[in-house]
Amino acid sequence: MSVTDELLANNARYAETFSGPLPLPPAKHVAVVACMDARLDVYRILGLDEGEAHVIRNAGGVVTDDEIRSLAISQRLLGTTEIILIHHTDCGMLTFTDDGFRQQIQTETGIKPEWAAEAFPDVDDDVRQSIARIRANPFVPNKDSIRGFVFDVATGKLNEVV
Amino acid sequence: MSVTDELLANNARYAETFSGPLPLPPAKHVAVVACMDARLDVYRILGLDEGEAHVIRNAGGVVTDDEIRSLAISQRLLGTTEIILIHHTDCGMLTFTDDGFRQQIQTETGIKPEWAAEAFPDVDDDVRQSIARIRANPFVPNKDSIRGFVFDVATGKLNEVV
Numbered sequence: 001m002s003v004t005d006e007l008l009a010n011n012a013r014y015a016e017t018f019s020g021p022l023p024l025p026p027a028k029h030v031a032v033v034a035c036m037d038a039r040l041d042v043y044r045i046l047g048l049d050e051g052e053a054h055v056i057r058n059a060g061g062v063v064t065d066d067e068i069r070s071l072a073i074s075q076r077l078l079g080t081t082e083i084i085l086i087h088h089t090d091c092g093m094l095t096f097t098d099d100g101f102r103q104q105i106q107t108e109t110g111i112k113p114e115w116a117a118e119a120f121p122d123v124d125d126d127v128r129q130s131i132a133r134i135r136a137n138p139f140v141p142n143k144d145s146i147r148g149f150v151f152d153v154a155t156g157k158l159n160e161v162v
Numbered sequence: 163m164s165v166t167d168e169l170l171a172n173n174a175r176y177a178e179t180f181s182g183p184l185p186l187p188p189a190k191h192v193a194v195v196a197c198m199d200a201r202l203d204v205y206r207i208l209g210l211d212e213g214e215a216h217v218i219r220n221a222g223g224v225v226t227d228d229e230i231r232s233l234a235i236s237q238r239l240l241g242t243t244e245i246i247l248i249h250h251t252d253c254g255m256l257t258f259t260d261d262g263f264r265q266q267i268q269t270e271t272g273i274k275p276e277w278a279a280e281a282f283p284d285v286d287d288d289v290r291q292s293i294a295r296i297r298a299n300p301f302v303p304n305k306d307s308i309r310g311f312v313f314d315v316a317t318g319k320l321n322e323v324v
Contacts, residue, residue, distance in 0.1 A: 003190045004244050004309055010209025011320045018318025024254055026200040028165045036216040036232055038188040041205045044212075047172025054198040057219040059232040065277045066228035070198055070221040072267065073279065078254055082166050092186055092240055105234065109300045115227045117235065138271045147166055156180025158173045 022051035024078065030054070031074040033130070034086035035061035035093075039153050042086070054080060060093040061086055062118045062126065063133040072139045081142040085130050086158065087123045088151035094121065123150055127161040184213035186240065192216070193236040195292070196248035197223035197255075201315050204248070216242060222255040223248055224280045224288065225295040234301045243304045247292050248320065249285045250313035256283065285312055289323040 031054040034042050042048070042055050054074045056067055063085075074080045098117045106112040120126035127148035134140055149158040193216040196204050204210070204217050216236045218229055225247075236242045260279045268274040282288035289310035296302055311320040 002244060002307055003192050004246055004307060007190075007192070007208040007210070007246070008320060011207055011318075014207055014209060015318035020201070020318060021252060021315040022201050024199070024201075024252055028169075030165050030169070031198075036193075036218045036236065037186070038213045038215050038217070039182070039184050039186075040217075041210075041212050043203045043205065045173055045176055046169040047176060048169070048203075050203050050206075051200045053200050055200070055202075055219050056198045056221075057217050058228055059218075059235040064228045064231075066220055066226045069226075069275070069277055069279060072275070073221040073254065073263075074198065076267070077258060077263075082164060084166055084169070090183060090186055092235065096239060101235075101239075105238070105301055108303075111300050113231070113234070113301055115231055117231060138273050139267055139275055141270075145164055145166060153183040156173075156177035156182060158170060 026051065026053050026078065026080055028052040029080045030082045030084060031056060031071055031080045032084045032086065033061055033063065033067055035059070035088055035091060037088055037091065040086065040088060040151060045151060045156070045158065060091065060118050060120065060126065061130065063130040064118065068137050068139055071134065075140060075142050082145040083134065085127055085148040086151055087127050088153055089123065090153050091123055093119050094123065124161045188213065188215050188240060188242055190214040191242045192244045192246060193218060193233055193242045194246045194248065195223055195225065195229055197221070197250055197253060199250055199253065202248065202250060202313060207313060207320065222253065222280050222282065222288065223292065225292040226280065230299050230301055233296065237302060237304050244307040245296065247289055247310040248313050249289050250315055251285065252315050253285055255281050256285065286323045
């Protein structure tokens, strides 16, 4: 049995006590952008219930065109107004460089990715970078509440980056 | 008090009983790509514990360059081998068109986004499209287990798309 099959068995149990459907727009009008790291259970970290917030995640919790696309849809079509950014301690993005990663892929496949890997040497600085990218973007309309945090994987605490 | 402040108060309670840190690589060697929809609590839907799977999310759960970047990092640097794609019923991406959304932004801001909004008229077809994009990509090495599902927001069940 694959892990996927095992998780599907979990889903069958989840559905037994599920009650839906909830409305489509997020009830708390918040969008979260967080790292894909397995230790970040975003709903539990923020005490979110189903239906309350959009959750956008990728390697690093960085802001690229696809997060801008998601935030533009979230705010313009589904009414969110606040943005919460979450990076974390002990992040995999601190362990490599863009040059090294893209060269490794070129060596193995013969093709160099046309995108940046978005590795970063300092997690606080990259939270500030993510906020700056949103602030500078013309397609995300609601910028009054954009706050960035580093989740401590040892303590479970969100520490705000100023 | 903003919603962000309210969620930070929730986090303080979360941290009180938190025990960490867990290891960085996902214990179940799985990466999930899911829609950002607020009703999808991915950890609960799949019965995932903290530390078990990467979770990548965006508007629609579609596969663009940024999801390829995240999957490449997940598989090449952090050892995941299985991919689970999750779209869902009643998705916001079914309610608009790329042309209309990009035109609306151009009308309001004077600038047309240089990216596709990735709206889709059929959720099952778009799951197949996401799988096809991963299969065709040279940078994601492990393609033996890529399975796609539609989460039913009324029943809580994952239905596999073939």
